[in-house]
Amino acid sequence: MEDKKCKNCGSVDFAEATDYMPVKPNKMSLQGSNKIYTFCLSCGEVHSIRIEDTTIFKR
Numbered sequence: 001m002e003d004k005k006c007k008n009c010g011s012v013d014f015a016e017a018t019d020y021m022p023v024k025p026n027k028m029s030l031q032g033s034n035k036i037y038t039f040c041l042s043c044g045e046v047h048s049i050r051i052e053d054t055t056i057f058k059r
């Protein structure tokens, strides 16, 4: 587990959330992948945004 610390408030409590809109390689793509947000539970500062499945972007 990576050592995370909020750059805004210094808290070390983080949670993950996903967006309702998947990201896609382009507008016509049927396949999409979820975005995973890692954010501070204390103040809401987003630590990172990750793409869940990167394989659909590889060709």
Ligand SMILES: [Zn+2]
Pocket: 006, 007, 008, 009, 010, 011, 040, 041, 042, 043, 044, 045
């Ligand atoms: Zn914070």
